[in-house]
Amino acid sequence: MTPFSILTAGRILFGRGEAAKAAGLIAGFGASVLLVHGARPGRAAWLVSALTDLGCRVTTLPCAGEPTLDGLQSALADLRAAPPDVVAAIGGGSVIDMAKALAALIPSRGPVPDYLEVVGKGLPLDHAPLPFVALPTTAGTGAEVTKNAVIGVPEHQRKVSLRDDRMLPDIALVDPALTDGAPRAVTLATGLDAVTQVIEPYVSCKATPFTDALCRPAIPLGLAALKTLMAGEDATARDHMAWVSLCGGMALANAGLGAVHGLAGVIGGVAPAPHGAVCGVLLPHVLATNTAQASGPYAARLAEVAGWINAVFPGDDPFQALAGWARQNGLPALTEMGLPPEAHPQVAEAAGLSSSMKGNPVALPVSALIAILQRAG
Numbered sequence: 001m002t003p004f005s006i007l008t009a010g011r012i013l014f015g016r017g018e019a020a021k022a023a024g025l026i027a028g029f030g031a032s033v034l035l036v037h038g039a040r041p042g043r044a045a046w047l048v049s050a051l052t053d054l055g056c057r058v059t060t061l062p063c064a065g066e067p068t069l070d071g072l073q074s075a076l077a078d079l080r081a082a083p084p085d086v087v088a089a090i091g092g093g094s095v096i097d098m099a100k101a102l103a104a105l106i107p108s109r110g111p112v113p114d115y116l117e118v119v120g121k122g123l124p125l126d127h128a129p130l131p132f133v134a135l136p137t138t139a140g141t142g143a144e145v146t147k148n149a150v151i152g153v154p155e156h157q158r159k160v161s162l163r164d165d166r167m168l169p170d171i172a173l174v175d176p177a178l179t180d181g182a183p184r185a186v187t188l189a190t191g192l193d194a195v196t197q198v199i200e201p202y203v204s205c206k207a208t209p210f211t212d213a214l215c216r217p218a219i220p221l222g223l224a225a226l227k228t229l230m231a232g233e234d235a236t237a238r239d240h241m242a243w244v245s246l247c248g249g250m251a252l253a254n255a256g257l258g259a260v261h262g263l264a265g266v267i268g269g270v271a272p273a274p275h276g277a278v279c280g281v282l283l284p285h286v287l288a289t290n291t292a293q294a295s296g297p298y299a300a301r302l303a304e305v306a307g308w309i310n311a312v313f314p315g316d317d318p319f320q321a322l323a324g325w326a327r328q329n330g331l332p333a334l335t336e337m338g339l340p341p342e343a344h345p346q347v348a349e350a351a352g353l354s355s356s357m358k359g360n361p362v363a364l365p366v367s368a369l370i371a372i373l374q375r376a377g
Contacts, residue, residue: 004208007165008250009134009145009172016239019175022088022135023050029131029170030085032057036099038091039064043137047090059084063091066159066268066275067098068152072105072112079106088133090178092190093141093275096134101149103132104167117355118160119153125164133171137178139241140190140276142197142249144172150265150275158269158350168253176242181233188329191226191241192280197248198222199283201255203290203301204359211255214247219305223312230329256359259286262351263369270347273337280331284323285375290362291319298361334377344373 013021026033033056037044041062051058061075075098083106089099105112107127113120134144143149148163182190201207202215222244228237263286264278291302306318315321327333335341348369351357357364364372 001209004210004254006210007147007168007253009168010170012145012172012174012246014174014243014246016175016177018173019135019178022047022133022173023054023056025171025173026086026088026133027051027054027056029133031055032059032085034059034061034079034084034087034099034102036061036063036087036089036091036095036102038062038095038137044090047088047135061098061102063095063098066094066152067101067149068154069112069116072098072101072151075102076105076112080109083107084130086131086133088135090135090137092136092138093143096136096141096143097149097151099134100132100143100167100169101151101162104129104149104162104164106130115162116151116153116160117163119156119158120160125166129164129166132167132169133173134169135173135175135178136242136245138182138186138190139176139179139238139245140193142194142245142247142252144169144174145246145249146253152269154269156269159265161355172246174242174246176235176239179238179242180235184230185330187229188226188326188331189274189276189280190245191222191229191276192283192326192331193276194241194245194248195219195222195226196260196279196283197252197257198244199287199305200258200260200359201248201251203298203305203361204255204258205298205361206255206359208255211251214251218244218247220308220311223308227312227325257356258360259290259351259357259364259369259372262354262357262360263347263372265354265356266347266350267334267339270343271334271338273334273339277331277337278334280326281323281334281376282372284319285372288319289364289368289372290360293362293364293368302361334373339373341374341377344370347373
């Protein structure tokens with residue numbers, strides 16, 4: 001067996017009702033808390049109240065969209081002068097990424113771009129991050145168990161990562177009840193992202209027995225749960241999607257991703273497109289392209305994935321059946337998300353150099369990536 005290592009959050013709590021433990025766990029790291037939340041502060045009010053009752057001093061920071069370099073630098077200007085004891089996040093992947101980046105960079109003193117990949121120097125952190133606790137309210141990115149934070153750099157038209165093994169959260173608290181009642185469009189986009197993030201590590205050239213154990217059962221479970229949730233609210237399906245999302249985060253942190261995320265990372269910097277929706281519209285076409293070119297064990301794994309998709313979305317072509325179902329449920333095409341066809345060559349060229357592309361089971365030329373973008377178009 002090929003040697004491998006495992007990296008994940010220091011402690012993971014999963015299950016309905018586990019959010020009730022959040023305040024006590026956060027307070028265990030110190031009395032001064034920075035709490036990053038989404039656009040609606042009311043969704044975090046219960047946690048602020050619980051922390052205050054425990055004697056904590058809570059500073060709240062809204063993150064209404066995907067984090068950008070400017071927003072990160074602006075927040076750091078004040079926080080580095082008066083650092084908290086602990087950083088916590090309650091929200092979707094963007095909120096968790098913002099909080100994760102702040103926890104990593106508050107103790108450091110270098111310019112933020114020095115630590116960013118692609119557009120910066122990609123330097124390791126010069127100090128250990130602050131303690132960090134993550135509570136996801138969507139089931140998609142798995143950011144609560146990953147070692148990077150995705151930051152938008154508009155002047156470079158890119159989304160890039162701040163990455164360090166020490167950025168893994170100290171505690172990931174995954175309570176599926178926090179995802180109940182999420183808007184249908186959010187459920188679709190984040191759910192497709194979660195499914196993508198168990199499929200890509202499974203067919204990755206860097207897959208391990210650990211990531212296989214996570215992904216193999218999670219792929220069919222996630223596909224079925226997402227189909228159920230598009231038909232109506234269902235607590236069991238929410239539980240399953242939260243688990244699939246958690247599995248995807250652990251898997252991608254240890255086996256990487258592939259062409260879907262290689263393209264999506266670039267598209268997110270060029271167009272105002274939600275990450276999960278981009279991944280969802282690309283997934284069937286990347287799978288079809290990889291299947292047409294793969295051989296050996298990668299071909300066998302892609303055939304397994306096709307079979308799991310076909311069991312949930314029957315059709316002559318399972319990948320087209322998945323694409324058609326997603327479209328019928330409101331998933332927009334890339335052009336509708338703001339990516340013009342004339343940008344395809346630029347996106348494909350940049351995606352070919354991305355770190356995610358290194359895990360793809362097939363080395364795809366720029367021409368193949370352009371064809372994928374056209375089909376997802």
